[in-house]
Amino acid sequence: MSQILSKSPKHCAKQGLSIDKSYKKLFFAFSAFFTIVLAFIFLIWLILHPAKPQFSLREADIYQLNLSGPHLLNSSIQLTLLSKNPNNKVGIYYDDLQAYAAYKGQQITVDTSLPPFYQGHEESNLLTAFLEGTGLPVAPSFAYEVRRDQTSGRIVLNYKANGKLRWKVGTWVSGRYRFNVNCVSVMAFGPTAPTGPLSSIRGTQCSTAV
CATH class of the missing domain: 2.60.40 (Immunoglobulin-like)
Structure with a gap:
C-alpha cells in the first residue's frame, strides 16, 4: 500500500512566509547597495562640481x-x-x-x-x-x-x-x-x-x- 504524505496548511504557510522574508532581505540589500553607490557618485559630483565648457x-x-x-x-x-x-x-x-x-x-x-x-x-x-x-x-x-x-x-x-x-x-x-x-x-x-x-x-x- 502506498503512503501519501501531505503537509498541513500551517506548515505551508510557514514555508511561504520564510520565502517572502528571504526575498525582502535580498530586495533591501540591493536597494541599500544602489543607494550607497548613487550617494557616492553624487558626493563626487558635488566635490568636483564641473564647470561648463x-x-x-x-x-x-x-x-x-x-x-x-x-x-x-x-x-x-x-x-x-x-x-x-x-x-x-x-x-x-x-x-x-x-x-x-x-x-x-x-x-x-x-x-x-x-x-x-x-x-x-x-x-x-x-x-x-x-x-x-x-x-x-x-x-x-x-x-x-x-x-x-x-x-x-x-x-x-x-x-x-x-x-x-x-x-x-x-x-x-x-x-x-x-x-x-x-x-x-x-x-x-x-x-x-x-x-x-x-x-x-x-x-x-x-x-x-x-
Whole structure:
C-alpha cells in the first residue's frame, strides 16, 4: 500500500512566509547597495562640481552672402572656434556637434556636423567648419536689412553650435547633457565691394548654456 504524505496548511504557510522574508532581505540589500553607490557618485559630483565648457570665436570669414532670387540666399562661411575645458579633474566627451550661422534671427547656412571628440583636463581644441547654404529661403526684409548694415559700415552675425556632452570623472562617465553655444561676430561692411572675404573684426567670447 502506498503512503501519501501531505503537509498541513500551517506548515505551508510557514514555508511561504520564510520565502517572502528571504526575498525582502535580498530586495533591501540591493536597494541599500544602489543607494550607497548613487550617494557616492553624487558626493563626487558635488566635490568636483564641473564647470561648463568655454567657447570663443577665433575667426569667421564670409566668402559668399548674396541672393539668387527674390528671397533665396547663397552663403559660404569659414568658421573657427576655440573650445576649452576649464576643469582640472573632469574630462568632457562631445557628441552630435552641429554649427550654423544666423543673421537677425534667420538661419543663413544649413547645419554642419563636426566630428565628436574627447577633451582632457584643462585642454583646448580648435574647431573648424565650413558653413554654406544654397537657395535658402529668407524673409522679404533680408535684402533691406543687409543694405542698411552696409550703409552703417558693419554687419553682425551669430554663429551657433549645439550638441550633447558627457562628463568623465576617473572611469565614470555621466549621461548626455544638451548644450548650446552662441557667438557674436562684428564685421566691417562698407559700401564698396571688398577684395577678399569679410572677416571678423576681433575674436569674442561666446555664451554657453548646458
